[in-house]
Amino acid sequence: MTGFVEHLPILTIVIPLFSAFTILVAGWFNKKSCIFIFWLTLTAQFIMSFIILRRVLIHGPIHYWLGGWKPPWGIELVVDSLNAYILIILLFLSLACAIYSKSNIEHELPGKRVSFYTLFQLLIAGLCGVTLTGDIFNMFVFIEIFSISAYALIAARGKIALKASFTYLILGSIGTCFFILGIGCLYSVTGSLNIHDLSLLLPPFYGNKVVKAAFVFFIVGLSIKMALFPFHTWLPDAHAFAPAEISAMLSGIMIEISTYAFIRVSFSVFTLEFLKLLPVFDILCWVAVAAILMGSVMAITQVNLKRMLAYSSVANMGYIMLAVGISLSAVESPWGGLNPALMHIANHALMKGCLFLAAGAFIYKANLWHITEFRGLARKMPYTCAAFVLAAISMIGIPPSAGFVSKLYIILASIEIKNYFFVAVLLISSLLNLVYFWRVIETMYMKHEEGGHSSHGSHGMREEIPLGMLIPILLLSSLCIVMGIVWLGKIPIPILDQVNLMFGLGKVP
Amino acid sequence: MTEWLISEIFAKYNYWISILLMLIGFYAVITKENLVKKIIGLNIFQTAIFLFYISLGVVKKGTAPIVSDETILKGYQYVNPLPHVLILTAIVVAVATTAVALSLIIRLYEEYGTIEESEILEAIKKEGR
Numbered sequence: 291m292t293g294f295v296e297h298l299p300i301l302t303i304v305i306p307l308f309s310a311f312t313i314l315v316a317g318w319f320n321k322k323s324c325i326f327i328f329w330l331t332l333t334a335q336f337i338m339s340f341i342i343l344r345r346v347l348i349h350g351p352i353h354y355w356l357g358g359w360k361p362p363w364g365i366e367l368v369v370d371s372l373n374a375y376i377l378i379i380l381l382f383l384s385l386a387c388a389i390y391s392k393s394n395i396e397h398e399l400p401g402k403r404v405s406f407y408t409l410f411q412l413l414i415a416g417l418c419g420v421t422l423t424g425d426i427f428n429m430f431v432f433i434e435i436f437s438i439s440a441y442a443l444i445a446a447r448g449k450i451a452l453k454a455s456f457t458y459l460i461l462g463s464i465g466t467c468f469f470i471l472g473i474g475c476l477y478s479v480t481g482s483l484n485i486h487d488l489s490l491l492l493p494p495f496y497g498n499k500v501v502k503a504a505f506v507f508f509i510v511g512l513s514i515k516m517a518l519f520p521f522h523t524w525l526p527d528a529h530a531f532a533p534a535e536i537s538a539m540l541s542g543i544m545i546e547i548s549t550y551a552f553i554r555v556s557f558s559v560f561t562l563e564f565l566k567l568l569p570v571f572d573i574l575c576w577v578a579v580a581a582i583l584m585g586s587v588m589a590i591t592q593v594n595l596k597r598m599l600a601y602s603s604v605a606n607m608g609y610i611m612l613a614v615g616i617s618l619s620a621v622e623s624p625w626g627g628l629n630p631a632l633m634h635i636a637n638h639a640l641m642k643g644c645l646f647l648a649a650g651a652f653i654y655k656a657n658l659w660h661i662t663e664f665r666g667l668a669r670k671m672p673y674t675c676a677a678f679v680l681a682a683i684s685m686i687g688i689p690p691s692a693g694f695v696s697k698l699y700i701i702l703a704s705i706e707i708k709n710y711f712f713v714a715v716l717l718i719s720s721l722l723n724l725v726y727f728w729r730v731i732e733t734m735y736m737k738h739e740e741g742g743h744s745s746h747g748s749h750g751m752r753e754e755i756p757l758g759m760l761i762p763i764l765l766l767s768s769l770c771i772v773m774g775i776v777w778l779g780k781i782p783i784p785i786l787d788q789v790n791l792m793f794g795l796g797k798v799p
Numbered sequence: 800m801t802e803w804l805i806s807e808i809f810a811k812y813n814y815w816i817s818i819l820l821m822l823i824g825f826y827a828v829i830t831k832e833n834l835v836k837k838i839i840g841l842n843i844f845q846t847a848i849f850l851f852y853i854s855l856g857v858v859k860k861g862t863a864p865i866v867s868d869e870t871i872l873k874g875y876q877y878v879n880p881l882p883h884v885l886i887l888t889a890i891v892v893a894v895a896t897t898a899v900a901l902s903l904i905i906r907l908y909e910e911y912g913t914i915e916e917s918e919i920l921e922a923i924k925k926e927g928r
Contacts, residue, residue: 427885434892441899445906450923452907458905460828463841463896472849477882478855748914 295345298338299354302377306331306415310408316443317396317404324407325392331411332388334355336381345786350755353424361424362487368424371788372632376550379636380758383542383631383643384414386762387535390647393756394654398533400695404445406533413439413539417547422696426559427483429551430470433515436492437462440544440565444532455528465514472507475500476559496564509570518611519581522604526588529600534650535598541603542628542643551612553628557793565618575615581608586722590729593660595649598726599642602685605719606638610711613700617795627795629786630703633777634696637684640773641693644681644766648674651755651763664733668755673760675734677767682727682768687720692773710729750775805848813854820847834914838900845893849886856882 309331316323338631346352351370355361369377388410416436423429441462477483479500480491495501510521515524525545531536556565565571585605613631614746620626651674652658652667668675684691687698696744697716704712754760776782808815820843827840856879862870865876908914911922 401824427888431888431892434896438892438899439902445903448906449910451927452903452910453919453923456834456900456903459896459900460837464825464828464844465842467848471851474848474852474855483885639868642855694855727854745802 295341296352296354297578298342298345299352299369300356300449302335302338302342303367303419303422304646306411306418310411310415313411314404314408317408323405324404325388327690328388328407328411332381332385332414335414336378336385339374339377339381342369343371343466345377345699346371347788361484362482365390365428366424366484366486367422368486369422370792371785372550372553373421375632375782375785375789376547376635377418380417380421380491380547380640381414381646382542383539383639384417386643386766387430387538387647389533390538390762391533391633391652393758394650395535397654399710406443409439409443410536412436413443417543420547420551422465424485425483426473426476426485426488426555429554430466430473433466433548433551435516436544436547437466440536440540443536444528444540446533446536447531449531450527451531451648454524454531458524458528461514461521465511465521468507468511468514470547473502475504475507476541479504482485483644485554487559489561492560495685496567501564502568504579505556505560505564505568505570508552509574512548512555513554515543516552516607516611517604518607519584519604520582521587522607525604526576526597526600529646530594533612534647534653537599537650538643538646540720541600541646542639545603545607546610546639549607549614549631549635553614553631557628562618562794571615571618575612578608578610578612578615579712581605582612582715582719583608583722584718586726590722592726592767593662595652595659595661595730596646598661599645599649602723602726603638604640605723605789606634606642609697609716609719610634610638612716613696616700616703616712619707621795622702622706623698623787624780625703625706627786627790628793629783629790630696630699632786632789633699637692637770637773637777639698640766640769641681641684644677644763644770645685647759647766648681648765651759655753655755661730661733664730665737668732668735671755673702673754677763678734679731680767681770682731684774686723686727690771690774690778692770692777695774695777814851815855816846817851817854820850823847832916834904834916835901837916838897838904841900842851842893845889848890849893852882852886852889856880884893 307329309330313324315325316327342352346369351368354367356365356367368685395403399406402717416432416439419432419435420429424433441459442453444458444769445452462656476488479495479498480488482488482491492501514521529541534538558680582605585601585608589601589605592601610631616629652664657673658664658674665708684693699722701713701716704716824840824844824847827843830835831840833835856877858878861878862877863902902916907919911919913919
């Protein structure tokens with residue numbers, strides 16, 4: 291049995307790759323079969339990710355040598371508690387989006403179903419690859435795999451989405467180019483590409499200019515990929531005009547995977563001593579603060595719901611990066627080290643996933659894009675609207691929701707390092723969140739549809755979306771609250787403490 | 800001054816060339832209106848990085864890293880083959896990106912009848928949303 295578990299990391303990457311081709315071939319014969327192959331693969335992956343997590347928590351990290359080549363020469367897959375944790379979030383959200391996509395894609399892209407699922411499957415394979423790999427060049431290749439599938443998926447709707455996708459393609463390619471340049475600099479100094487090997491070889495060169503330049507290249511490249519504030523310009527359009535499940539994936543997990551790559555590069559490749567040499571993380575905190583304020587203010591000015599949510603993503607990347615930035619100084623147990631950052635990655639995936647899927651549901655049913663058109667929507671689609679409100683509550687940070695807990699922990703960590711400005715910023719941004727979400731909720735619940743023209747069906751009639759779309763939305767929204775209670779109960783904290791222990795962060799009891 | 804020139808510029812000319820190419824590509828990506836020219840700029844940018852990698856692997860008087868009895872007997876030096884392999888992968892990735900970009904441009908042209916960025920943006924603005 292243990293021998294089988296050792297092989298699961300590679301299977302998690304290879305099975306979706308095979309499945310992508312199977313979907314393409316099966317699609318020629320029977321278009322309906324695609325979705326079932328897709329579901330089956332994802333369910334299998336999801337179960338595997340739990341087995342991997344269990345194995346990692348009990349027996350420590352899994353090292354898988356591809357082709358049996360020893361690590362400094364061969365490619366290695368390493369799964370520790372950080373990867374396993376991210377993998378579960380990634381596959382859970384993918385599964386929710388996959389269930390949702392059945393009715394939505396039949397409606398939105400009826401002729402493109404086969405290619406859509408092929409690309410979606412490749413996207414997930416790429417994301418899993420980035421998460422599991424222990425080789426930095428391999429990470430670049432997987433980043434490109436998921437990016438290229440994402441470019442195509444964003445463009446799926448045509449028209450304005452094409453331009454959005456093109457902008458993302460240009461910026462994303464430049465981002466990965468910087469990433470590969472950073473790898474080149476590290477390779478020229480150490481002659482190695484394995485992450486663990488690099489962390490052993492690098493310490494004598496910490497003063498070296500090339501190593502410092504490499505770190506800056508990594509930061510710039512990954513900042514573009516994760517849409518950190520000054521590099522966020524591709525994000526609003528790409529998120530707003532992609533199909534709903536792709537928006538949810540983009541916002542809920544893709545930019546988080548780039549954050550994961552950043553955490554991996556800065557803590558596993560460069561280690562803590564290097565980060566303490568340079569004031570990079572202090573600067574990062576201030577950039578993140580700018581992102582939080584900018585994102586929230588821009589979100590208030592939007593009229594298009596999905597664009598508003600996209601700007602809210604920019605603000606939320608600010609939260610995550612702020613939490614990463616203060617992780618070096620905060621040590622007290624529940625909120626020390628990377629805990630708040632990793633927590634917010636999970637919570638943001640749930641909340642944004644739910645919000646984007648709900649926004650997609652409004653478009654599916656009545657082609658509603660603008661917030662002003664949502665009058666009286668709560669009567670027509672009570673469940674979807676309720677789910678939207680629950681997720682919005684979580685975004686604002688009302689206890690006991692998931693968003694509340696991660697914000698609370700970031701605030702407690704800021705208090706611990708005695709930076710009250712960050713506390714103020716977080717509180718202000720919560721208020722701004724309230725402003726822009728309240729606007730939507732008010733239109734949905736308080737304002738009634740103007741009498742006379744009811745072009746979207748008869749007045750007051752229930753027009754709920756199909757069950758296949760409703761279930762993932764309700765599941766995600768209830769999890770927004772449930773996870774808050776779970777976090778408050780500190781149930782998953784041991785996983786995060788293991789991550790901190792691995793990177794030498796925080797103070798583990 | 801001349802010493803500095805020799806040690807910093809001429810001795811490390813390969814890096815300067817790749818940086819120069821990188822900046823040319825970056826300039827094209829930022830300033831060009833024509834979408835195809837943007838992609839050409841992006842390709843120049845990527846190629847600059849490929850050249851940087853290849854020049855890392857060079858060994859003076861090294862030959863192609865093909866190991867046979869003859870080369871072992873004569874004691875040849877080899878260039879480092881690993882950057883070549885890495886760049887082979889990166890070239891494939893770059894080609895895929897370019898292919899996606901070009902197909903997007905074709906679709907944009909079908910949709911808006913132009914590949915000038917400002918004209919497309921104007922058309923989008925007229926459409927609303």
